[in-house]
Amino acid sequence: MHLVFISTLFNPPWGGSEALWSGTAMRALEQGHRVSVFVSEREKLESPLDRLKSAGAHLFFWKPKYESLNFFQRVIKKLSGKGLPEWEWWHGNLPQDADAICVSQGGIFCALKFHGLAEAVAASKAPYILLARCDTGIEFFNEQTRPQLKSLFKNAAAFVAASQSTIDLVKLYLPSKLPNAQVLHSPLADYGEALDPRPSTLDTTEFVEMACVGRLRVGDKGQHLLLACLAEEPWRSRSFRLSFYGEGPDRKYLEQLVEFYGLGDKVCFVGHTSDIAGIWQRAHLAVQPSFVEGAPQSLLEAMLCRRPCVATAVSGIPEWVEEGKTGFLAEAPTVHHLRLALERAWENRDLWAEMGEAARAACLAKRDPDPAGTLLRLLKAAPEDRRSAQLSSSRPNGTMSESTGQNT
Numbered sequence: 001m002h003l004v005f006i007s008t009l010f011n012p013p014w015g016g017s018e019a020l021w022s023g024t025a026m027r028a029l030e031q032g033h034r035v036s037v038f039v040s041e042r043e044k045l046e047s048p049l050d051r052l053k054s055a056g057a058h059l060f061f062w063k064p065k066y067e068s069l070n071f072f073q074r075v076i077k078k079l080s081g082k083g084l085p086e087w088e089w090w091h092g093n094l095p096q097d098a099d100a101i102c103v104s105q106g107g108i109f110c111a112l113k114f115h116g117l118a119e120a121v122a123a124s125k126a127p128y129i130l131l132a133r134c135d136t137g138i139e140f141f142n143e144q145t146r147p148q149l150k151s152l153f154k155n156a157a158a159f160v161a162a163s164q165s166t167i168d169l170v171k172l173y174l175p176s177k178l179p180n181a182q183v184l185h186s187p188l189a190d191y192g193e194a195l196d197p198r199p200s201t202l203d204t205t206e207f208v209e210m211a212c213v214g215r216l217r218v219g220d221k222g223q224h225l226l227l228a229c230l231a232e233e234p235w236r237s238r239s240f241r242l243s244f245y246g247e248g249p250d251r252k253y254l255e256q257l258v259e260f261y262g263l264g265d266k267v268c269f270v271g272h273t274s275d276i277a278g279i280w281q282r283a284h285l286a287v288q289p290s291f292v293e294g295a296p297q298s299l300l301e302a303m304l305c306r307r308p309c310v311a312t313a314v315s316g317i318p319e320w321v322e323e324g325k326t327g328f329l330a331e332a333p334t335v336h337h338l339r340l341a342l343e344r345a346w347e348n349r350d351l352w353a354e355m356g357e358a359a360r361a362a363c364l365a366k367r368d369p370d371p372a373g374t375l376l377r378l379l380k381a382a383p384e385d386r387r388s389a390q391l392s393s394s395r396p397n398g399t400m401s402e403s404t405g406q407n408t
Helices: 016-030 047-054 071-080 085-093 117-123 146-154 164-173 223-230 251-261 276-282 297-304 335-347 349-366 371-393
Strands: 002-007 034-040 058-062 100-105 128-132 158-161 181-183 208-213 240-245 267-271 285-288 309-312 327-330
Touching: 002 016, 016 034, 016 047, 016 100, 016 297, 016 371, 034 047, 047 058, 058 085, 085 117, 100 117, 100 371, 128 371, 146 164, 158 164, 158 371, 164 181, 208 276, 208 297, 223 240, 223 251, 223 335, 240 276, 251 267, 276 297, 285 297, 297 309, 297 349, 309 335, 327 335, 335 349
Parallel strands: 002 034, 002 100, 034 058, 100 128, 128 158, 158 181, 208 240, 208 285, 240 267, 285 309, 309 327
Antiparallel strands: none
C-alpha cells in the first residue's frame, strides 16, 4: 500500500502531537508499505523524521509562507478557488496513487486553514483519516466555512482525537454526530516501570520538589499562572522548588516574571531533557496549568512514573486525572482556581505516594498499549471500508439475491 502522512504543524515544527503519526509511518515502513510524508519546511530534520527518511520514506516539505501576492491578486485567485501558490503546491505534489491518507492536525481544524490542502486530499479520491491532537480553544465559523468543515469530517474514513472532549467540541461546532470518531492517544513510553516508587533524595514533610514539563508558551501552557500562585503566601514561606522543563518562545518572559516575584531561589529553568525518568525520580508532584490540551503526554508520563499532579480541568485532562485520587484539578485555568488546587495538594502531601501508585494503575488501565498499531490498522482498512460502503450505497435496497446475484 502507498500510505501518505500529512502534518499541519509548523510553529513549532515538531511536538508531542507528531508522535502518533510518525510512529505509525515507521510501523508501515517496517511492514513493507510505501510511505510519503508531508511536513513543513525546517532548518534540520528532527530525529524521528531522519529515521523515517533512512527507512525509505519519501519526504515533501510544504511552506508555511509562500511568495507574496498583492491583496487584489489574492482576492481574485481565492475567489476562483485555485491559483494561489499554496493551492497549486498541494494539488501538484499530493500523490494521486495513495491508498490512504492520514492528516495529522496539531489542533482541530488545521486542515481547512491551509488553502488547497483539504481540496487536494478530496481530489485524490483516496480515503483519509483526520487526527486532532489538541483542543485549540474557541473557534467559531460562519455559514460559508461550516459546510466545508462538515464535509471534511463527514467524508473522513475516521476522525481520531486525543480525547473525548475534542470529539464533543467538534460535535458542538459543526454540529454533527460524528459516528466515525474515536479516541486514540499518542504512544507513551513507560519510564516508570523501573523507577523507584518514591524519590529517595527528598522528603515531602520537609521539602517539596515540583516539575512543570512542556513548551514554554504561556498562551497554551499557562506557566505564568503557576508563578503567580507561588509568589503568594503561604507558598512564599514554604520549602519547595519548581523546575521548568522545556523550551519555547516565552522563556524570557517567564524568567522576568520569576525575577519580578523574587522567586529566583525557588524556581529554575532546566531546558529540554530526554531523561524523563530522571525528572520524576527527583520530583514529587507534576504541575500542568494549561489553557488548552489534548491528552498531555508529559502529564501521562508523570502518572506512569507514579507521580500525582495538579492540573487544570481542560480538554482531556479530567479524562485521566481523578480529583483526590490520582491528582488535583483546578476547575478553570485561573490563578484563583489553580491556587485552590495547589492548596489541596499541599494539605494532602502525606498521600502523594499512595496517589502516585493509583495514578500509574489508572494510566495503565486506560492507555492503548499500541496506538501506532491501532492507527495503522485503521489506515489499512480504510480502502476496503470505502469499497464496501460504495457497493452498499449502489444497491437500491442494500440487499442482494443469493441465487442470482441481482438486487432484490
